[in-house]
Amino acid sequence: MQGESGAAVLEARDLAGERGGRLVFAGVSFRLARGEALVLVGANGAGKTTLLRVLAGLGRVAEGVLAWEGESVAEDLLAHAARIALLGHLDALKPQLTVFETLRHEARIRGGSAEEAIAAVGLEPLAGAPVRILSAGQRRRLALARLMLGGRPLWLLDEPTVALDAAGVGTLGRLVSAHRAGGGMVVASSHLDLPIADARTLRLAA
């Protein structure tokens, strides 16, 4: 695997995370270098989402260290936030805005081009449509488009294939490949096979 030799950018050492005051995972260690991908697997409730939120700086590190290029992430959460592109369970879309408006506003907040992002997920025909009328799969595609804005180096994907059709899964695979080819990193959770080539797997025990 190419990654083990490259310099680790994101490193977790004995990481533990809690949800609602209860420890859901502990002793998680991994290193991720540029261009690498890590897939989190584990039963429902094993803490995949919690771990992704900890990696995003949204969840608290209960124990252990999360480091970026050797510096603890907790030292500067704001700087860490600017490295993250997050695809959560919730699509974080506003039904009142159109597809294009959604991405144009996001592009102003994060940087990047709304047009390119729309084209990359194949939503051009719906650019003027309100988010309200999109199907679940189309909403998911729109949420995927947000990942591309701002050139964020670390993509955190929580069950990214949910609601996507075969073409959508293919799009996801292409976006992830392009991101990794550009030196980006991906951590994704899934209980299905993800379209991510030569990814390492991290199993979380329930």
Next chain:
Amino acid sequence: MRAWLGLVARDLALARRNAGDTLAAIAFFLLACGLFPFAVGPDPMVLARMAAGVVWVAALLAALLPLDRLVGSDYEDGTLDQLLVSGLHPAALAVAKAAVHWLATGVPILLAAPFGAVMLALPLRAVPVLVAALALGTAVLSLLGIAGAALTLGARRGGVLLPLLVLPLTIPVLIFGAAAVEAGSVGLAVGPHLAMLGALLAAALPLAPLAAGIALRSAVE
């Protein structure tokens, strides 16, 4: 700054699409002002005596109406997570939310205030003072309100908790705001009262967003 303006622009666009919230706040304000003549009788002397206070209380209550949705909807649909990883400081998020609340609710109430004042027989010469004082006071309320809304995120019955948390904090605004209008209606100097409102705004501007920012962060944990 560009990112911050982008957030304000997005939330203003949403407020425009949800114009019903603004209209509801204005309608509530005018109705609340309009109820008093029925309750205490139409005597202009009596009404004018209490007009300043009534307009202020009605404006504060009306401005509270859309507050919990402003942050609550972002919390529920995952937008708050996205904003917290956008790279904007959480306190800057809170300032943006307060600015949008002020523009979408505070300013419309300012524009409706003269009509409410007329219904309560407030002397016309006090109306400019009323609008100036409300401009400062509603801005303070927006800041306190966002802090309150952030603190009650995720709490069951947050919508009920929010006014209980915020209204006591608005007492200083109410005192100096009503006093300014009172002074204006009898021709006394209004400067000191407005200056006090400005001072309250200057204090709320750094403190409320900092508190709100910490609350937003802990709400998603």
